[in-house]
Amino acid sequence: MSMRFPLLLGIVILIAGLGLSMLLTDYHLRLLNLAVISAIAVIGLNFAFGYAGLISLGHAAFVGTGAYGVALLTTLLGWSPWLALPVAVAGTAIFAVLIGLPLLRLKGHYLALATLGLNVSFSMVAANWIELTGGTNGISRIPELQVAGHALADERSYLWFALAVLAVSAAVAGLIHASRHGRAMIAVRDDETAASMTGIDVTRVKIAAFVLSSIYAAVAGGLFACHMRFISPEDFSYAHSITYLAMLIVGGEGSIVGAILGALLLTFLPEWLRFLGSAYLAFFGVFVLAILVFLPSGLVGFRWPGSLRRDGRSKGPAMVAASKEVRP
Amino acid sequence: MSLLQATGIAKRYGGLTALSDVELSVGEDEFIAVIGPNGAGKSTLLNVLTGLVLPDKGRVLLEGRDMTRAAAHKRVRAGLGRTFQHGRPxxxxxxxxxxxxxxxxxxxxxxxxxxxxxxxxxxxxxxxxxxxxxxxxxxxxxxxxxxxxxxxxxEPRVLLLDEPAAGLNSAEVDQLADRLSDLRAKHRLAIVLIEHNMGMVMRLAQRIVVLNFGCKIAEGTPSEIQRDPAVLSAYLGEGHRHAGV
Amino acid sequence: MTDFIQLFINGLAIGGVYALAAIGFVIVYSATGVVNFAAGQFVMFGTFAGVAMLLNAELPWPVGYGAALLAMALFGALFFAVLYLPLRKSPVVTIIIGTVAIGITMQNAALLAFGSWPFRLPSPVEGVNLTIAGATISAHAIAVVVVTAVMVALLWLLFFRTSLGIGMRAVAQDIQAARLMGLKVNRLLALSWVLAALLAGIAGLMLGPMWFADTSMGDPIALKAFAATIIGGFGSLPGAIVGGLFVGLSEVLGASYVSSAYKDLISFGIMIVFLLVRPQGVFGERVQDRG
Known part of the structure; x- marks a missing residue:
């Protein structure tokens, strides 16, 4: 089961996405592209938060590091995007190690606010280091991706490419989840002390989860840069970090399918609320709150209520805490 | 050479002495119980042995290797296992x-x-x-x-059990005791048991260490311990004196 | 030197606003464990409650201020009922996202009602300037510093001299024990939200005349309040005050003497240093991981 699920997930993503790509208009294809790119970032965040329990409000900074990496390497140094992407991702991973080593000693809302501070600092540097980043004007004329001499210039062909990346990302995430590394992350989130008494190096697992999440973020950032072909600091503000976290929680934290559903829903929800006119964003907030209240384990909790869940998480972490507190 | 050895362990929390000059030595295949009234320092000792708490003084050796300051997961990888008081799966x-x-x-x-x-x-x-x-x-x-x-x-060589019988009914306690004897027979496993259930302790332990107010007050076979006057007074006095450790 | 005095007073005034926002944040956090990411929107609502009462309804300022604060108090109670009660058993991150969601609704509701153009809220001491040691200082800035000081004193009296405030502190320390003592816990929790909204309202009314207020002003204020809280010490009221004043001063002085582009980096840089070196802040209480 553990090997089949990731493969199946990848195939379902491809088929569903290809089907949609034939039906949608250009404008909705563009949104779907953005949703797919967000989904990759949110699957990454799921490693840090969903599995290892690290509350990160700085995820957009890593998306931004990947995006700026690709943008700078292609526009300043004239690299091919295919070379710039892996280098930007590797650079982001190193950045995440350097940030994670000191920051991951913090827990809970301390970590949340520290990563928030990181994201705010990132935005400020991106907006003010004008010689390098172009400041708030951003970086434009990022070259388009070419596949076998064919430029991915239109929304539909880019979507096919993004879907392939999402399918691979989701399948790899599924494999990691089902491996000892996934179990170690979940163990660390459940109980750090018990994890260390199971021979798990807690610090290392946290760093690994954080770096893994930053790698996914950087991939998403690189795809974003090549899709928009223009980036500015606005695209990676801490508000985006909060959006990623909201996508994960609304979809169902701890679940790859949830990460994808959350990214889709929160990208398209504002569109579906357009009929409300200019009030649609006000209703967006209410809608998200309603999901948090009525679907405490997210959209995936709605699909599989009760006993079919592999770990009874649908009862929420209060239940986890209670099981630790059980007294005779 | 003993498998797990703690020498001169001392730990203070502010003004409170949790452990003072405690010795513990666990040999291959041995079954040792650590008993004592509430607040005697049993759990602190276990935390020092497993690396969740660093001692102020003293040394912890695992198969002759100094592990006093080693991280918990390293001790586990070196052959130390542990369960928690109320279970933490x-x-x-x-x-x-x-x-x-x-x-x-x-x-x-x-x-x-x-x-x-x-x-x-x-x-x-x-x-x-x-x-x-x-x-x-x-x-x-x-x-x-x-x-x-x-x-x-x-795959521990020494397994530390923190009140494994707490909260179990008597049938479950008997079953647990059987399983523990079995395990030791099958796996060449040394066990350190912290327990309040005296029936289980007396049945399983080869040697018993008694702590009170952070000090070791007695050590010996079950029958020796049952006759030890210091142990008796420590337990009888329990209701009147609560050490807040 | 005259420049410095002027900047210093202005920094104190801005810092006082941040301090009040941070105190509201801390009161809610201590009582309910909720990290309120809508704290900045609360202040924005305060400013726009003032806009509604003073500019739109053209009420005289004492009446207008009173009406604005009454509206804020009701809003605090509403927030308690709509967000805290349904989510109080949820994990801390869910509640954070919940406050963010309501924050989005608050900001866009304000945008609907007031549009995106900036307002300038008048001050009761509009146009009055004082000269101190050769420096020209607006009476409003002085008034803000004084009001902040008075509010801090009143809060101290509330928390340490009235049974109501002592009950609130008891609830903050141990809800179960407080309930066993017969305290009306839910009423006290609701009160802490009302108090936070009132403080944010006062902060917003004072901030209005210093800035051009627009509906997107909330988020930056929330970030400053967070930085203030971390620097001063999470959960600590004196910490919120000192942290708020520090952030305000570093913003105003940093903009003049260091770099206006990076003025905010000073407070956030210091916040991150504090988190790494001394996460309990200046007046730190024990670092504990609530939720």
Whole structure:
């Protein structure tokens, strides 16, 4: 089961996405592209938060590091995007190690606010280091991706490419989840002390989860840069970090399918609320709150209520805490 | 040479002395019980041995190697296992996954091998039928057995058990005692048991160490301990004096 | 030197606003464990409650201020009922996202009602300037510093001299024990939200005349309040005050003497240093991981 699920997930993503790509208009294809790119970032965040329990409000900074990496390497140094992407991702991973080593000693809302501070600092540097980043004007004329001499210039062909990346990302995430590394992350989130008494190096697992999440973020950032072909600091503000976290929680934290559903829903929800006119964003907030209240384990909790869940998480972490507190 | 040795362990919390000059030596295959009134320092001793608390003074040796300041996970990898007072299995993992997490202690094992080893342990402890169950669906006693299996999957040479019988009914306690004797016979495993259930202690332990107010006040065989006047007065006085450690 | 005095007073005034926002944040956090990411929107609502009462309804300022604060108090109670009660058993991150969601609704509701153009809220001491040691200082800035000081004193009296405030502190320390003592816990929790909204309202009314207020002003204020809280010490009221004043001063002085582009980096840089070196802040209480 553990090997089949990731493969199946990848195939379902491809088929569903290809089907949609034939039906949608250009404008909705563009949104779907953005949703797919967000989904990759949110699957990454799921490693840090969903599995290892690290509350990160700085995820957009890593998306931004990947995006700026690709943008700078292609526009300043004239690299091919295919070379710039892996280098930007590797650079982001190193950045995440350097940030994670000191920051991951913090827990809970301390970590949340520290990563928030990181994201705010990132935005400020991106907006003010004008010689390098172009400041708030951003970086434009990022070259388009070419596949076998064919430029991915239109929304539909880019979507096919993004879907392939999402399918691979989701399948790899599924494999990691089902491996000892996934179990170690979940163990660390459940109980750090018990994890260390199971021979798990807690610090290392946290760093690994954080770096893994930053790698996914950087991939998403690189795809974003090549899709928009223009980036500015606005695209990676801490508000985006909060959006990623909201996508994960609304979809169902701890679940790859949830990460994808959350990214889709929160990208398209504002569109579906357009009929409300200019009030649609006000209703967006209410809608998200309603999901948090009525679907405490997210959209995936709605699909599989009760006993079919592999770990009874649908009862929420209060239940986890209670099981630790059980007294005779 | 003893397998696990603690010498001159001292630990203070502010003005409170949790442990002072405590010695403990565990030989191969030995079954030792540590008893004492509430607040005697038993749990602190266990935390010092496992690296969750660093002692102010003293040394902890595991198979002759100094582990006094080593991180907890390193001690576990070197052969020290432990369970917690009220059981702390990973609630988001299934029973099997909990035990597989322990079996992953040797990094080269394939996923199939982890699964096999975990199933073997579960089978030994009578939990094989629950392998796919969620932790939350198990009874309190079974949840604690999952934790025991997880510790065993780490293949410890010394297993430290923190009040494993607390909260179990008498049938479960008997079953636990049988399993512990079995384990020791099968695995050449030394066990350090912290326990309030004197029936279980007297039945299983070869040697008993008695702590009171952070000091070792007696050590000997069960029959020696039962006759020890210092132990008697420590237990009789328990109701009147509460050390707040 | 005259420049410095002027900047210093202005920094104190801005800092006082941040301090009040941070105190509201801390009161809610201590009582309910909720990290309120809508704290900045609360202040924005305060400013726009003032806009509604003073500019739109053209009420005289004492009446207008009173009406604005009454509206804020009701809003605090509403927030308690709509967000805290349904989510109080949820994990801390869910509640954070919940406050963010309501924050989005608050900001866009304000945008609907007031549009995106900036307002300038008048001050009761509009146009009055004082000269101190050769420096020209607006009476409003002085008034803000004084009001902040008075509010801090009143809060101290509330928390340490009235049974109501002592009950609130008891609830903050141990809800179960407080309930066993017969305290009306829910009423006290609701009160802490009302108090936080009132403080944010006062902060917003004072901030209005210093800035051009627009509906997107909330988020930056929330970030400053967070930085103030971390620097001063999470959960500590004196910490919120000192942290708020520090952030305000570093913003105003940093903009003049260091770099206006990076003025905010000073407070956030210091916040991150504090988190790494001394996460309990200046007046730190024990670092504990709530939720």
């Amino acid at each position: 990973f609630a988001r993992l299934s029973v099997l996954e909990n035990v597989m997490a322990g079996a992953a202690i040797r990094s080269r094992r394939s996923e199939a091998e982890l699964r096999k080893r975990a199933m073997t342990v579960l089978d030994q402890m009578g939990l094989a039928a629950d392998a796919q169950a969620a932790i939350g669906s198990l009874s309190y006693g079974r949840r604690r057995m999952v934790e025991m299996c997880r510790a065993l999957a780490c």
